[in-house]
Amino acid sequence: MKVIKFGGSSLASGKQLEKVLKIVTADPERKVVVVSAPGKRYAEDIKVTDLLIECAEYSLQNQDPKEKLESVLERYAAIAEELLLPDGVIREIHDDLVTRIASDKSKPDRFIDLLKASGEDNNAKLVAAYFQSRGVEAHYVDPKEAGLLVSDEPGNAQALPEAFERLYSLNKRSGILIFPGFFGYSESGEVFTFSRSGSDITGSILANALKADLYENFTDVDAVYSVNPSIVKSPKEIKELTYREMRELSYAGFTVLHDEALVPAFRAGIPVNIKNTNNPSAPGTLIVNQRDNTNGPVIGIASDKGFCSIYVSKYLMNREIGFGRKLLGVLEDYGLSYEHTPSGIDDVSVILRENQLDEKVMDAVINRIKNELHADEVKVAHSLALIMVVGEGMRQNVGTMARASKALANASVNIEMINQGSSEVSMMFGVKEVDEKRAVQALYEEFFVPVTV
Amino acid sequence: MKVIKFGGSSLASGKQLEKVLKIVTADPERKVVVVSAPGKRYAEDIKVTDLLIECAEYSLQNQDPKEKLESVLERYAAIAEELLLPDGVIREIHDDLVTRIASDKSKPDRFIDLLKASGEDNNAKLVAAYFQSRGVEAHYVDPKEAGLLVSDEPGNAQALPEAFERLYSLNKRSGILIFPGFFGYSESGEVFTFSRSGSDITGSILANALKADLYENFTDVDAVYSVNPSIVKSPKEIKELTYREMRELSYAGFTVLHDEALVPAFRAGIPVNIKNTNNPSAPGTLIVNQRDNTNGPVIGIASDKGFCSIYVSKYLMNREIGFGRKLLGVLEDYGLSYEHTPSGIDDVSVILRENQLDEKVMDAVINRIKNELHADEVKVAHSLALIMVVGEGMRQNVGTMARASKALANASVNIEMINQGSSEVSMMFGVKEVDEKRAVQALYEEFFVPVTV
Known part of the structure; x- marks a missing residue:
């Protein structure tokens, strides 16, 4: 049925x-x-x-x-x-x-x-x-x-x-x-x-x-595309993708399916077929629990603008038990949800959606971090874009990061941030908004366009 | 004086x-x-x-x-x-x-x-x-x-x-x-x-x-070496490095100087010269506030074993304000300090030094994360090594990550984790302990050994 x-x-x-x-x-x-x-x-x-x-x-x-x-x-x-x-x-x-x-x-x-x-x-x-x-x-x-x-x-x-x-x-x-x-x-x-x-x-x-x-x-639409068609012309269609891949893609800009909508089907392991009313004979995109890895390591690339980062540095932060928890607690007090927290030895950055805070809230947050956590330095960077490179295939693939970062370097895109390692099916790059389009195009070229020798 | x-x-x-x-x-x-x-x-x-x-x-x-x-x-x-x-x-x-x-x-x-x-x-x-x-x-x-x-x-x-x-x-x-x-x-x-x-x-x-x-x-020793001499034979000596570089290097395995020792000199901006009693005419290594970027993007590579990661996944975690703060709160209750927290959309990993917890504490932590935070999955990975690639020069350098990840891929090292973007002077790779030596050698080759054409 x-x-x-x-x-x-x-x-x-x-x-x-x-x-x-x-x-x-x-x-x-x-x-x-x-x-x-x-x-x-x-x-x-x-x-x-x-x-x-x-x-x-x-x-x-x-x-x-x-x-x-x-x-x-x-x-x-x-x-x-x-x-x-x-x-x-x-x-x-x-x-x-x-x-x-x-x-x-x-x-x-x-x-x-x-x-x-x-x-x-x-x-x-x-x-x-x-x-x-x-x-x-x-x-x-x-x-x-x-x-x-x-x-x-x-x-x-x-x-x-x-x-x-x-x-x-x-x-x-x-x-x-x-x-x-x-x-x-x-x-x-x-x-x-x-x-x-x-x-x-x-x-x-x-x-x-x-x-x-x-x-x-x-x-x-005939299918879920491997990348936003407004950035890359006639991109490859995705035949089959897993729930995890769909969720990672829907996070940043893929709006074909409302991501919460998948939860009940996901819990019951029921496959979802995205199809086109205007072209019902097209096979569409099938979202499944597990799939054979037939294509390359990457199945899709998604990106979204409108992020900012709050950089916090404090000498010997690394030794201070509770610092990260207190920092996140300050954000929580203002109802702010964050996306990622890349960290160095003595510094940590919090990446969040810019539309959550106006200048007043931002100032209040910065002041509390300075005064309550005694940070040496707090600074904000605006207008960041996050790019998700998604695919179950990258789990076993040694060279995916090398290919991705090489493609970005060749396109003269500076990588502001990389987050890789928790999810096995995605890697995330933070770039300046002005570089977003060029970065996505370069990644698409690398992973989806066959090399003609 | x-x-x-x-x-x-x-x-x-x-x-x-x-x-x-x-x-x-x-x-x-x-x-x-x-x-x-x-x-x-x-x-x-x-x-x-x-x-x-x-x-x-x-x-x-x-x-x-x-x-x-x-x-x-x-x-x-x-x-x-x-x-x-x-x-x-x-x-x-x-x-x-x-x-x-x-x-x-x-x-x-x-x-x-x-x-x-x-x-x-x-x-x-x-x-x-x-x-x-x-x-x-x-x-x-x-x-x-x-x-x-x-x-x-x-x-x-x-x-x-x-x-x-x-x-x-x-x-x-x-x-x-x-x-x-x-x-x-x-x-x-x-x-x-x-x-x-x-x-x-x-x-x-x-x-x-x-x-x-x-x-x-x-x-x-005559100087601070660019890499641990027990991993790479007669590595390049570092002539000059900044406090930030020293701190990032001393974090993982560089034991020439006790890193806390630098704090008072650092605060007063006083240069520190590491020299050899047995060879006082050697210039040694000078640690300064700022330096000219004369060499390549990378000044040193440090690594350390003995880390583990706790992976936590929960569908729609990303929407849950306070999740990260609660997770870090659980660790704090056991006096555990963590190193990094790479995150995906619906998952986050916490990297910490393994010697902080025995099996009993680990079980208690996992149980609390499962029961109090209602995580879908919690799993632990042991025997990880962290590698820090450090240098003020990488701040302006578009292709450093591409070179590093290419070198690791060529050495068949799987990158378990990357943390880059908060500190502008370092990037961190997580690899399996068995791959540590090979990974460090490959990175040294890439950044320190001149290519003979």
């Missing part, structure tokens, strides 16, 4: 829904279909979820959300019209939205969650109606009745352990089950959404709970 | 003392002479300090220390005889030792310190008597009367701030001042020794306090 999830762009129009129907019915194993809200039809289009957020905000500010509500309804109506669906389904969606807008606003976060969730919920009803209209046995599934219990954290709900047991009984139902993504219900019966891109999470939870053989995740 | 310190092997026999006299009187700037206790005359010889420790232990166990005491006295007597010194000085040393042995034993640590310190103290008297016998104006200086005030930590005393002001007045004294190394006096007038090799510390304190122009440290 397969759980199959479609992203917003795969459900943006009647034409897209026709592809979805074809894909689902092409394989009798495709039993549970998780749907997002209708996404963009063209670059300037607005996603239904974004329209719903505006709708909620208007209502909370006591403005009339009627116009926004109309835009949402129009999106569903356009699809229904294109597919010649009976009127009933649009009337049902209209009534649902009116009820939601009229509901309790005393807890704004929860009200926003209730509105946002309607995007997926109503789309699931629409998709079920469409499948039925084509003579396919399909049923909308209400997550409440199915037992998708979640914690009561608005915008960041977590599935509760009981949810998995309850959802398992969906296996007994007949026909194709159309399940709305992105949200669940708390024990008191209220709607709470997952974090953004949460339909991936719903699919992953269902794959785990129903003990699926495969979780197919349909989006609008 | 120069402060000049002689190590134990430079003071082991009359013949050695003749060299010392020649060196001191060859330069009128050599005003303050710090002496160690007599060291080894030949490989199997026993240092006076070690004899004194045995002496103290016998006394504490109520055994008769007479024989041990005789051995100590014999060492001084042999020197006095060789140099035809008057009997008085040996009688004075004898009486001093008898008094020390008869003193209070209720605090064993302090009693041991009192005995140990006599090695230097009596040697300073002997050297002063010898200088005087040759018509040189020389005076033994009593550290108590000179004001070398220290904290009351047996075997690990620290100079108190007042000491520096008091010692400054030594500048007014005439003649050559013979100052015993290794110990000072607490405010209550008791003897406390510095950590081992503490005569270097005394010299460094005096250089700082007296505002010397140079601190000459005489030992038995």
Whole structure:
């Protein structure tokens, strides 16, 4: 049995829904279909979820959300019209939205969650109606009745352990089950959404709970690329990668899959297949527990800007038990999460995302490090980029670092920092932001472009 | 004005003392002479300090220390005889030792310190008597009367701030001042020794306090070598290196100078010259604040065995604020100091010296990490060696890492870990202990041996 999830762009129009129907019915194993809200039809289009957020905000500010509500309804109506669906389904969606807008606003976060969730919920009803209209046995599934219990954290709900047991009984139902993504219900019966891109999470939870053989995740790219296509033109596609590789890549800039979404599938060891709704015959990318190492040591290169480093030096720091713990404690007091802590004998640097701190917080942090830890010197470097070179194959490969650092040297990129040795499937380079593109290109050339002699 | 310190092997026999006299009187700037206790005359010889420790232990166990005491006295007597010194000085040393042995034993640590310190103290008297016998104006200086005030930590005393002001007045004294190394006096007038090799510390304190122009440290090697001579035959000598370089090198295996010893000289910016008593015309190695970068990017390579790593992985660790701080807190609870913490996205490794923990402590640490931090996996790797590649020149050098990692790859050394980026003057490689020698040799070849085309 397969759980199959479609992203917003795969459900943006009647034409897209026709592809979805074809894909689902092409394989009798495709039993549970998780749907997002209708996404963009063209670059300037607005996603239904974004329209719903505006709708909620208007209502909370006591403005009339009627116009926004109309835009949402129009999106569903356009699809229904294109597919010649009976009127009933649009009337049902209209009534649902009116009820939601009229509901309790005393807890704004929860009200926003209730509105946002309607995007997926109503789309699931629409998709079920469409499948039925084509003579396919399909049923909308209400997550409440199915037992998708979640914690009561608005915008960041977590599935509760009981949810998995309850959802398992969906296996007994007949026909194709159309399940709305992105949200669940708390024990008191209220709607709470997952974090953004949460339909991936719903699919992953269902794959785990129903003990699926495969979780197919349909989006609008043929595969996960080995490197960002905006940096390297038409990069190599990745056929197969492990969870660990995916996680390391998704850390820095790879946004095909929301990395938290993988957790439930990962825990149950269920493979995930990233595929393209617009080109379903392409094999896509398979994410697995273990893979044969057929290609070179490196499977992908990811990079991200916007990091800074706080350098702290103190003579004989190395002898001072507790120094590192105290330093991290200062950061924690300001709610700052850090990425890495490369260290010398008498110095340590903390690398963190720059957007976490403004100048005021930075000054406060520096002052505390100077005064409480008696550091000799504290200095900050801005505008760093981190580059992850990822691959299970580098575990056994003696010369990978030599190749990578040689490629960077040849491209005149100064390596500000290297972090290698804890994860066996990645090495990280810190470079100046201005060097990021050149560095990634040089690494791609080294590991992916065959040498022509 | 120069402060000049002689190590134990430079003071082991009359013949050695003749060299010392020649060196001191060859330069009128050599005003303050710090002496160690007599060291080894030949490989199997026993240092006076070690004899004194045995002496103290016998006394504490109520055994008769007479024989041990005789051995100590014999060492001084042999020197006095060789140099035809008057009997008085040996009688004075004898009486001093008898008094020390008869003193209070209720605090064993302090009693041991009192005995140990006599090695230097009596040697300073002997050297002063010898200088005087040759018509040189020389005076033994009593550290108590000179004001070398220290904290009351047996075997690990620290100079108190007042000491520096008091010692400054030594500048007014005439003649050559013979100052015993290794110990000072607490405010209550008791003897406390510095950590081992503490005569270097005394010299460094005096250089700082007296505002010397140079601190000459005489030992038995011509210079600091660029690499351990037991790993590479006749390695290149280092002419000049910075304090930072020295500290990074002394961290892993370079034992020419006790690294803490440099602190007072470092703070005052006083250059330190490592020279050879047996070959005083050799220029030795000069340790400075800043140096011209005349040679390649690398000035020295040091390595040390006996490290282990604790690998901790947890899915989404990266998102968990406080994880690193809690992990280091667990180590601190067991008094463990760590060297480095390379990290991946969902994992972190802690590198520490293996001799700090037995199996019981290791098990306790692992259990706490598993149970309190809910780690997915914790595993330990033993028998690691750390290699430091050090040089101010690598700061501006784009290709140093490429050269180093290429050399290691060519020698089939797998790099277990790299830590680079906080200190600008070093990069660290972690390798398996069995690969240490081969790795150091390969790095030496790369950075120090000219390529013959």
